[in-house]
Amino acid sequence: MARRGLMLVLSSPSGAGKTTISRALLERDDNLSLSVSATTRKPRPGEVEGRDYFFVSDGEFERMVQADEFLEHADVFDHRYATPRGPVEKALSEGRDVLFDVDWQGAQQLRHAARDDLVGVFILPPSHDELERRLHTRAQDSEEVVRGRMAKAASEMSHWSDYDYIVVNREIEESVAAVQAILAAERLRRERQLDLPGFVTHLCAGN
Amino acid sequence: MARRGLMLVLSSPSGAGKTTISRALLERDDNLSLSVSATTRKPRPGEVEGRDYFFVSDGEFERMVQADEFLEHADVFDHRYATPRGPVEKALSEGRDVLFDVDWQGAQQLRHAARDDLVGVFILPPSHDELERRLHTRAQDSEEVVRGRMAKAASEMSHWSDYDYIVVNREIEESVAAVQAILAAERLRRERQLDLPGFVTHLCAGN
Numbered sequence: 028m029a030r031r032g033l034m035l036v037l038s039s040p041s042g043a044g045k046t047t048i049s050r051a052l053l054e055r056d057d058n059l060s061l062s063v064s065a066t067t068r069k070p071r072p073g074e075v076e077g078r079d080y081f082f083v084s085d086g087e088f089e090r091m092v093q094a095d096e097f098l099e100h101a102d103v104f105d106h107r108y109a110t111p112r113g114p115v116e117k118a119l120s121e122g123r124d125v126l127f128d129v130d131w132q133g134a135q136q137l138r139h140a141a142r143d144d145l146v147g148v149f150i151l152p153p154s155h156d157e158l159e160r161r162l163h164t165r166a167q168d169s170e171e172v173v174r175g176r177m178a179k180a181a182s183e184m185s186h187w188s189d190y191d192y193i194v195v196n197r198e199i200e201e202s203v204a205a206v207q208a209i210l211a212a213e214r215l216r217r218e219r220q221l222d223l224p225g226f227v228t229h230l231c232a233g234n
Numbered sequence: 235m236a237r238r239g240l241m242l243v244l245s246s247p248s249g250a251g252k253t254t255i256s257r258a259l260l261e262r263d264d265n266l267s268l269s270v271s272a273t274t275r276k277p278r279p280g281e282v283e284g285r286d287y288f289f290v291s292d293g294e295f296e297r298m299v300q301a302d303e304f305l306e307h308a309d310v311f312d313h314r315y316a317t318p319r320g321p322v323e324k325a326l327s328e329g330r331d332v333l334f335d336v337d338w339q340g341a342q343q344l345r346h347a348a349r350d351d352l353v354g355v356f357i358l359p360p361s362h363d364e365l366e367r368r369l370h371t372r373a374q375d376s377e378e379v380v381r382g383r384m385a386k387a388a389s390e391m392s393h394w395s396d397y398d399y400i401v402v403n404r405e406i407e408e409s410v411a412a413v414q415a416i417l418a419a420e421r422l423r424r425e426r427q428l429d430l431p432g433f434v435t436h437l438c439a440g441n
Contacts, residue, residue: 151430192422193430205422212419215399215412223358223400 029222032119033213034141035059036127036134036190037206039150040180042161044196048150049128051203056210059124062115065091068106081111099129099136110137119144122221124210131186138189146213148206149190152180153197236429239326240420241348242266243334243341243397244413246357247387249368251403255357256335258410263417266331269322272298275313288318306336306343317344326351329428331417338393345396353420355413356397359387360404 035052039045053061065081067088076082083091088107091097100109110127118125127137138145152158162176187193192209196202213219242259246252260268272288274295283289290298295314298304307316317334325332334344345352359365369383394400399416403409420426 149424187430188424190424192419193424193427194422195430205418208415208418209422211412211415212399215401215416217356217395217397217400220400223394223402 030122030214030219031144031221032058032122032124033210033219034115034119034125034127034137034145035206035210035213036129036137036145036147037150038129038131038134038147038183038186038190039196040152040158040183041176042158042180043150043152044199044202045128045150047199048196048202048206049126051199052206052210053126055203056124056207058122059126059210060118062110062125062127065097065109065111066106098140099133101133112140124214131183131189134186135189143218146192146209147190148192148194148209149187150202151184151187151193151195153195237329237421237426238351238428239265239329239331240417240426241322241326241332241334241344241352242413242417242420243336243344243352243354244357245336245338245341245354245390245393245397246403247359247365247390248383249365249387250357250359251406251409252335252357254406255403255409255413256333258406259413259417260333262410263331263414265329266333266417267325269317269332269334272304272316272318273313305347306340308340319347331421338390338396341393342396350425353399353416354397355399355401355416356394357409358391358394358400358402360402 037045037049049061053059063077063079063081065083065088067083067085070076070080070082074080085107088100088109091109091111092100096112097109098112098115100107102108110133115125127133129137134147138147152161158180159173159177162173162180194202194205194209244252244256256268259266270284270286270288272290272295274290274292277283277287277289281287292314295307295316298316298318299307303319304316305319305322307314309315317336317340322332334340336344341354345354359368365387366380366384369380369387401409401412401416
């Protein structure tokens with residue numbers, strides 16, 4: 028059945044397992060692809076235009092901001108990053124779903140731009156101690172470094188209530204299955220169905 | 235994680251496969267049970283009070299209507315049927331989900347009474363011809379009998395847009411999996427989570 032695609036936004040504090048979940052979803056779901064960002068930074072060796080990023084000049088980036096050609100954009104240190112509207116809109120209209128791996132600020136901008144196309148999932152670590160353990164990435168990490176990471180995670184987590192779904196990542200396979208169920212269900216939402224059996228839309232028109 | 239239960243409402247025209255799907259869901263999902271209706275009709279042999287129905291007198295039924303103790307009620311010929319509010323409210327508060335097999339009028343009343351607890355799924359047959367084939371239950375059915383059934387199905391189907399999800403029942407296993415995904419996803423909705431990890435609710439309170 029033909030339907031409009033959806034924008035799946037995954038956010039989480041670092042250390043909660045979002046990247047692993049995203050990769051598994053992309054591998055297992057042929058109808059889902061990762062959104063490609065535009066950036067003003069230079070390509071690194073091996074990066075491919077249109078696959079890793081759309082590489083644009085500062086001038087072109089600013090022109091696109093002004094022309095409202097981005098769904099969201101952010102400045103990170105000296106570089107600018109954004110989600111171009113065109114490729115996302117094309118995917119959705121063709122019934123393909125797009126995955127966004129963004130922080131709460133990106134998610135908020137996307138929500139504002141996309142409205143009903145967006146499905147927001149927030150991934151949480153199972154406990155404070157488990158998060159701390161995961162953020163201790165190296166044995167020589169100082170307490171101060173870990174405290175800094177915890178504070179950043181806490182700040183990100185305080186935005187959990189902006190999301191439609193909450194997945195507590197206790198076990199990775201269980202969490203992947205949970206996000207897959209969310210995708211499967213959201214694809215069946217009435218407002219995404221464009222091509223109900225003809226005899227039903229006929230009834231609908233006569234209603 | 236503790237959560238509030240949900241009310242899963244399945245509706246469809248007869249012949250679309252709703253009963254088969256409901257049975258499969260109830261068999262496979264220990265956390266889901268069928269809502270037990272109250273009725274003024276007499277028990278039939280083998281029917282058990284509280285399992286098949288709550289059998290009540292006409293006077294008791296009317297008292298319950300007046301006291302707003304039903305989530306929905308309807309008169310069918312000489313008998314009255316209703317969904318008692320108490321057992322449903324108890325199940326939801328204990329995190330158990332309740333399945334309702336009702337027509338669009340029952341669904342509309344439940345929606346009005348339940349608001350955010352309700353998840354409505356409408357099951358559609360794949361085509362006009364397939365529905366007609368399924369409604370020809372006996373070889374000797376006259377054209378007129380089948381036409382009558384089709385008209386009734388059409389009238390039911392015209393209410394598809396009152397539901398949250400649409401499942402076109404092409405193949406029964408696929409449709410059961412679809413409703414299971416809807417259940418799994420709806421259980422993860424933010425507003426149903428009552429018991430997020432303590433460190434998150436702490437953040438939330440400080441927000």
